[in-house]
Amino acid sequence: MLNVGDQAPDFDAVDCRGRRVVLSSFRGQRRVVLFFFPRAFTPACTLEVRNFRDNHQRINSLNAELIGISVDRTEKNCRFAEAENLEFSLIGDESRVISEKYGVVWPVLKIDRRATFVIDPEGRIEQVIHHEIQVYRHLEDVLDRLAR
Numbered sequence: 001m002l003n004v005g006d007q008a009p010d011f012d013a014v015d016c017r018g019r020r021v022v023l024s025s026f027r028g029q030r031r032v033v034l035f036f037f038p039r040a041f042t043p044a045c046t047l048e049v050r051n052f053r054d055n056h057q058r059i060n061s062l063n064a065e066l067i068g069i070s071v072d073r074t075e076k077n078c079r080f081a082e083a084e085n086l087e088f089s090l091i092g093d094e095s096r097v098i099s100e101k102y103g104v105v106w107p108v109l110k111i112d113r114r115a116t117f118v119i120d121p122e123g124r125i126e127q128v129i130h131h132e133i134q135v136y137r138h139l140e141d142v143l144d145r146l147a148r
Helices: 043-054 056-061 074-083 097-102 136-146
Strands: 012-014 020-022 031-036 064-070 089-092 115-119 125-130
Touching (some): 031 097, 056 064, 056 136, 074 089, 115 136, 125 136
Parallel strands (some): 031 064, 064 089
Antiparallel strands (some): 012 020
16 A cells, blocks of 8 residues: 555546546645545445545535545446435546555455545645544544645
């Protein structure tokens, strides 16, 4: 898994709303909160996504872009985004290209770890949050970091 101070690997993907998401397009403008989650429609992942959804505007007001990624198929993630009324970008990384770049794929299970990266406007990782069980901690830690 990447560490604080590492350059965040760039990616170019299409989210569930058909919008192109290029990480480097945020450079020099705002932070990015990039969170990886194991599986759509599972209880813990649904709780985590709802926490981010319910605080999406707050994150935006702190000058940060919110992006979620899992290795689920794009179609499944899009059903998940629709079911949960998500307005932030949700990306299906079925090929695991993005997830591998960030080092978040569990070796045997081949699903994403529950990890969140706060990326500064220069594209460097300023915080890594990794709580597999305490899903609520991701949002708390993100809001604490963004408020600094």
